[in-house]
Amino acid sequence: MKVKILNETWDEKSKEFTARINDFIKSKKVIDIKYSTYADEDGYFYQNALIMYEEN
Numbered sequence: 001m002k003v004k005i006l007n008e009t010w011d012e013k014s015k016e017f018t019a020r021i022n023d024f025i026k027s028k029k030v031i032d033i034k035y036s037t038y039a040d041e042d043g044y045f046y047q048n049a050l051i052m053y054e055e056n
Contacts, residue, residue, distance in 0.1 A: 001031060001052055008047040021049050028053040 004024065008017040021033075034050040 001054060004051045004053065006049045006051065010044070010046075014047070017047055017049075021051070025051060025053065027056055029056055 006017075006021060006024065008014075012020075025033075028051075031052040031054065033052070036048050036050075037045055038048075039045050
């Protein structure tokens with residue numbers, strides 16, 4: 001099993017972040033995805049995805 005953490009970049013839109021996740025998992029056997037959001041002290045929101053997978 002492998003783990004990959006993807007972080008939304010400061011200038012990335014949610015649609016772009018979702019597309020990046022989908023591109024990554026396209027050729028993987030996904031075991032689980034953990035998704036979280038958080039806000040920094042300036043009120044900007046960020047997203048993270050932890051993907052547990054096996055190579056196909």
